[in-house]
Amino acid sequence: MEVTPRGALAALFALILLAVTVTAAEAEEPRAPHQVFNQVCAHCHMGDKAVGPPITMKFPESVHKARGDYMRQVVRHGRNAMPAFRHSEISDVELDALLEALMSGEFAPRSTEK
Numbered sequence: 001m002e003v004t005p006r007g008a009l010a011a012l013f014a015l016i017l018l019a020v021t022v023t024a025a026e027a028e029e030p031r032a033p034h035q036v037f038n039q040v041c042a043h044c045h046m047g048d049k050a051v052g053p054p055i056t057m058k059f060p061e062s063v064h065k066a067r068g069d070y071m072r073q074v075v076r077h078g079r080n081a082m083p084a085f086r087h088s089e090i091s092d093v094e095l096d097a098l099l100e101a102l103m104s105g106e107f108a109p110r111s112t113e114k
Contacts, residue, residue, distance in 0.1 A: 030093040033101035040090060041098075044082075045111065052082060058105025068099045 010039070044052035059067050075095060078084035090098070101107065 030091055030097070033094075033106065035100045036090060036094050036098045037107055040085065055102055056105075056107040056109065058108050059103050064103045068103055071090070071099055071102070 041055070043049065045055045047054065047056075055071070072095060074082055075085050075090065
């Protein structure tokens with residue numbers, strides 16, 4: 001198969017475009033945990049929705065690793081009605097921060113009692 005100058009130039013341009021696109025995607029700032037939660041999780045996991053199980057309660061530190069591993073598995077691969085989320089939807093950095101915030105109770109309902 002003969003490669004024409006025009007074909008070679010088109011292939012080179014495609015490779016450059018791909019490299020720039022990948023670099024730009026990697027350079028994006030990760031979203032904060034509350035942004036990820038509000039944009040992705042809250043639709044089903046807020047108390048008033050009753051679609052997905054509650055995930056905002058604080059977990060004891062003794063179960064952080066096991067619970068975090070389980071939640072990571074469910075986020076990446078789905079389970080029952082829970083869809084899987086690709087790395088392009090929730091990056092590993094965002095997921096790590098989200099899981100830490102969830103485990104520590106950052107999104108837990110606040111008591112209104114004084």
